[in-house]
Amino acid sequence: MEDPVSNLINTYHELNAAVVDELDEEPTALGFMRFLAKNRPFVARHAARQWKAVKDWNTDYLRHAMENEAVAVAVTPHGNADAVVEQEDGSLVFVEPHETFELFEHFLGDVQAGAEAVEQDGSNVKYAQTQNDNLRNEYQSLYVDVPKEIPFARIALNEGADAINFWLGNQRSISALHKDSYENIYIQVRGQKHFTLLPPVEMPCVNEQLLPKGRYAPSVKDSGKLEVELDHEAERVPVALWDPDSPSKLTTPYSHMAKPLRVTLNEGDMLYLPSLWYHKVSQSVGQEGVAVAVNYWYDMDFSGQFWASNNFVHDVLSAEQSKPAYPKLEMDGKGL
Template sequence: MAIVSLITSYHELNPSTIDELDGPPPALDFMRYVSRNRGFIVRRGAKDWDAVRKWDARYLREAMKGRHVKVAVTPHGNADAVVADEAGRLSFVEPYEVNEPFETFLSFVQEDSALQDRLPKRNVRYAQTQNGNLPFEYANLAKDVPTHIAFATEALGQDPDAVNFWLGNQRSTTSLHKDNYENIYIQVRGQKHFTLLPPIEMPCVNETPTPFARYRPASDDGEDLVVEMNKDIDPTPVPLWDPDEPEVRSTVYSKYSKPLKVTLNEGDMMYLPAMWYHKVGQGNGDEGFACSVNYWYDMDFSGSFWTSNAFVRDVYNASLKSVPYPTLDMQDEPEG
């Protein structure tokens, strides 16, 4: 069928690997990657950044002394993720958020990493506000990284829309999702483990309108979190399929997916193109935390890329015999 041909043809014409460059590319070479919607890694491409050289726990504590930050709290490290209740009903659950001193937050993350499996697990804390937080919430650290990525700003003709700071440990994960940004990602401490799917694999990921919810504390100490539905937000399509559990909530097209696995180490730089699906895990650095910075540049909605992705979605919907999206109660393979 046409969708199978589309996905398989894409993989025949594109490698199931990501390019590794010797150094940050000139603007023209970067634009070639943007035009093909293909990513790359520059190993140690940010090794000379002040952040990569300086951001150990002692430096971070001193630089951020006295400053409060917003922290995402979840029971399993699954912030912004699809969660099933006891009856198997799915919801897209956002984290409970608290404001606390940065020093308190960092100490919690490091202590949590040191516990390993010796004591019962605590809630997971993760700095992931994704709102351009570095120049504002983490302004005391902003001087240690460039305000923009020179080759990207020159090629795209714009400054980044947001520069974000992220800090957590190996228990924090990000479920499969996509962003309409050209993303330059720099790993500062620890590791980031990415699972990547190109936009053409939209029919594989089982995007389904899913009710929104949020974790909230059910006890005074805030440790017991429960899911509270948010009826003010209409259900929004989110991927229900996890490439690491390929038989669960799959579609008839999931078996044609060819996920890319990428690990970023300290000082590595990656370009993640707009609309690529990505699932993210972390590995602790020597001091029990992982830390990174990313630059979001607005994607270009002109040309054919955005509309072509919409067309793939419409063809997929038509293949489901007029069902706009797979429903939440479908089995592993929808009829199609």
């Protein structure tokens, strides 16, 4: 009998092209529902070009709007926030960034200066990435410059956005492969974002393992250096170990079957990233040394068969294969 997991992945690829659909404008609510029903992404080129944020958000404007405002800043040694890091003993840990609060203008200056830095200089990397509805809270001075909702998403989903987030960093910040249980509408404001996408059906390809959790914290021995501090009380978290940009490492028997989709967002472009899609994200800065984006998170619908079907695939995979021991990696402490 043929492997049912391989058959599932092959059948999906036979029925779905390995491309991200491109639209000339944002869809209607009905058009969006068609993508939603198929759980397939699209990019709407220039759909947000008339937004005030896209027109006005240069660094001078941002500094003035956020003058004297303190914001949460994620700090990491290598731009590897929420990533897998190898410890000295070879064990793997899922590490969250060190979080600090500082005046926005100071943070923005550091991000701009960091865009000119080289990795070898040892400087830490800063990123605004709190993902906690920050645009309607700590960045509310900028919230007036974006729509309060994405109309086609609100109508199709029959609900408002659960969170609206502001992102600002430079090219040194990279988000490792992960997934979210949200319908994500992502708008690039400054610079570019580079997405690598895998559909939920390729879960068997990504080598998801349960890892202990940690956080970067200031070193008590070396001022300015960040070290991994384990959280011994936290439950282990499922993390994708396979990286589509290093396809021969940390593989599963199914990794070779993955067909990653790649798309770059330019200023004013809009991406629909469906729920539970794996995505790895890097960025390129604009002329002022920053990459800025906004995203709207809408809760996914857990009813129907989609969530249950994904859990079934996970259970089938677990039954067919015993979990491998965590492989020993050749890494440099930066994460996968």
